[in-house]
Amino acid sequence: MLGKKQKNPVQALPPLWTRNFTIITLGTVVSMLGGAIGSFAISLLVLEYTGSAFLYAVFIALYYAPKLIMPLLAGSYLDNFSRRKVIYTLDFCNSAVFLLLFFLMRLEVLSFPLLALFAVLIGSIESSYTVAYDSFYPTLVAEGNYRRAYSISSLIHPLATIMMPVAAALYNSIGIAPLFLFNSAAFLIAACFETQIKAEEKHLLREKTKEKMGHQYLHDLREGCRYIAGEKGLLVITCFFFFIMMPFAAQQVLLLPWFKAQPELGVFKYSLVMGAMVSGRLLGGLLHYRFEYPAEKKMSIAIFVYITSAILDGTFLFLPLIGMLLFCFLTGLLAVTSYSIRISSTQAYVPNDYRGRFNGVFQMVNNAGSIIGNLAAGALAELFSPRIVLLGFMCLSLLATFSIMIPNRQKVKPVFNRRT
Numbered sequence: 274m275l276g277k278k279q280k281n282p283v284q285a286l287p288p289l290w291t292r293n294f295t296i297i298t299l300g301t302v303v304s305m306l307g308g309a310i311g312s313f314a315i316s317l318l319v320l321e322y323t324g325s326a327f328l329y330a331v332f333i334a335l336y337y338a339p340k341l342i343m344p345l346l347a348g349s350y351l352d353n354f355s356r357r358k359v360i361y362t363l364d365f366c367n368s369a370v371f372l373l374l375f376f377l378m379r380l381e382v383l384s385f386p387l388l389a390l391f392a393v394l395i396g397s398i399e400s401s402y403t404v405a406y407d408s409f410y411p412t413l414v415a416e417g418n419y420r421r422a423y424s425i426s427s428l429i430h431p432l433a434t435i436m437m438p439v440a441a442a443l444y445n446s447i448g449i450a451p452l453f454l455f456n457s458a459a460f461l462i463a464a465c466f467e468t469q470i471k472a473e474e475k476h477l478l479r480e481k482t483k484e485k486m487g488h489q490y491l492h493d494l495r496e497g498c499r500y501i502a503g504e505k506g507l508l509v510i511t512c513f514f515f516f517i518m519m520p521f522a523a524q525q526v527l528l529l530p531w532f533k534a535q536p537e538l539g540v541f542k543y544s545l546v547m548g549a550m551v552s553g554r555l556l557g558g559l560l561h562y563r564f565e566y567p568a569e570k571k572m573s574i575a576i577f578v579y580i581t582s583a584i585l586d587g588t589f590l591f592l593p594l595i596g597m598l599l600f601c602f603l604t605g606l607l608a609v610t611s612y613s614i615r616i617s618s619t620q621a622y623v624p625n626d627y628r629g630r631f632n633g634v635f636q637m638v639n640n641a642g643s644i645i646g647n648l649a650a651g652a653l654a655e656l657f658s659p660r661i662v663l664l665g666f667m668c669l670s671l672l673a674t675f676s677i678m679i680p681n682r683q684k685v686k687p688v689f690n691r692r693t
Contacts, residue, residue, distance in 0.1 A: 287415035289422060293470050294413050298425060300466035301406075304364060305429050307459020310443070311371055314452035315395075317444060318378070319388055328385060332392050337647075339397040340640035344633040347401040356409035356629070357470055363402045364464035370394060371457040378450040404636055408629040411620040412472055417692065419617040424561035426616075427554065427609045500627050501634055506688040509681040510619065511635055515642040516673035517579070520666035522646030524586060531590065531659040542594060549598040553605025561613045571689045572682055575614050579674045582607045587667030590660035614689060622688045 319332045347359075374391065377383050414422040443452060501507055532543035566574055582604055589600035623631045646666065653662045678685065 287418070289415065289418040291413070291415065293472050294422065296466050296470050297410065297413055298429075300364075300463040301426070301429055303459050303466070304367075304463035307456045307463070308367075310452050310459075311456030314444070314449050314456065315374070315391075318374075318383075318449050321449070322383060322388065323385055332388060333647075334644075335389050335392040336396040337640065337644050339393055340400040341637060341644070343397050343400040344404050344636035344640065347404045347629070347633055356405050356412075357467070357472060359405040360402065360409055361464045361467035363398050363405065364460045364467060366398055367395075367402075368457045368460035368464060370398070371453045371460065375450055375453040375457065378453065400636065400640070404629060404633045407616075407620070407632040407636070409472075411628065412625065413470070419621050420565055420613065421562050423613050423617045423620075424558050424609075427561065427612055428558035430554070496630075498630075498634070501631060505681070505684040506686070507619065507623070507631065509677060509685050510615065510688065511638050513673055513677045514615075514635070515638045516677065517670050518639050518642030519646030519649070520583070520586065520663075520670045522643040523650035523666040524663060526647050526650040527654055527659040527663050530654070538594070545594075546597050546601050550601040550605040550608075553602040553607075554609050555605075557606040557609030557613075561609060565692075566614070568690050568692045571614050571618065571691075572686045575611065575689055576674065576679060576682065578607045578611045578614075579678065580671065582611065583667045583670040583674070586670075587664045590663060618689045618691060621691060 319328070323332075370391065377387070410422075410426070411419065443455075501511065528546075529543055532538045532546075585600045585604050585607075589597050589604075592600065619631070619635075620628065650662055650666065653665075
């Protein structure tokens with residue numbers, strides 16, 4: 274007698290690589306690679322034009338300033354209007370901005386006030402785009418495929434890092450201006466890809482209240498804040514990431530100057546160490562695409578990752594080069610684990626109608642932590658050794674894990690411990 278055929282739960286899942294998911298992935302790859310070159314180019318432009326570290330710091334501050342406001346404003350807007358249209362419109366805007374920079378360089382009419390204006394403009398576009406993308410992306414992923422989808426997403430960011438040496442080589446051979454032209458073309462191609470996405474945006478049913486747009490906007494903003502405050506797990510995650518973004522930002526500020534200042538290390542060995550971290554991220558992304566953690570263990574795995582990453586990041590500068598390479602490889606591997614668990618779980622947990630507002634608040638809080646970490650690390654590095662400062666920041670990360678995440682793990686479990 275024939276028995277019943279057993280269904281394979283993995284095979285029963287709908288396909289991940291749908292037309293829409295393929296388009297958004299290709300568009301992201303193109304815009305991310307172009308964006309990496311554009312960021313490198315505009316940083317060099319400001320340094321070359323001003324010749325002042327202080328004015329460069331002012332430029333960076335102006336770039337980050339909109340990231341404290343725009344995510345919150347964009348989040349409420351994106352829960353009422355088409356996220357797809359916002360995404361491709363902002364990529365078209367990015368293309369126009371970098372094309373304008375190219376022509377202004379050719380005409381030699383740039384000034385620092387003009388560059389400062391570009392910093393605010395680019396920061397505003399980028400912070401709004403991030404919220405739009407994070408809110409729209411999950412709607413293009415079939416149920417049960419969040420883990421694999423965000424594993425693919427986690428692979429794109431390390432690949433963008435690889436473009437930095439390419440940008441440096443292009444800068445040495447053709448100068449800065451053509452890099453802006455390349456970046457403009459990359460954003461234009463990405464925007465054209467994104468216009469071809471055909472997806473139902475169910476949250477647009479709320480557009481019926483558009484004649485009261487101003488009142489509806491403020492109402493949605495308050496409602497979104499009440500939602501996050503009422504969801505204790507999401508509130509804990511948001512508060513926790515505010516504190517761990519400080520050490521992450523501090524690391525970005527401290528590492529390159531410290532390597533440059535050590536005669537036995539230098540920029541080349543810095544690139545090797547960062548390459549080891551990128552390799553770890555790539556391997557981690559591939560593993561997450563292929564294997565899934567047991568849902569009931571994700572909370573425990575996340576806590577292990579937070580503790581281990583803080584220890585590795587806080588101590589690797591005290592090691593010889595081979596130890597740095599190993600620790601950074603492991604850090605990259607763990608970083609993808611943290612990213613995958615957090616983003617796939619929260620995006621699957623948050624209802625679509627609230628996703629824009631949650632992502633807006635989350636990005637705003639993260640950016641606030643990053644700015645504080647950047648400024649504090651830069652100031653402290655004037656008084657103490659950068660590796661001592663980094664160790665102190667990683668102790669802050671451990672303190673946040675033991676005082677925020679672990680005592681509230683029962684509140685976070687319903688968010689993290691779920692199949693995605």
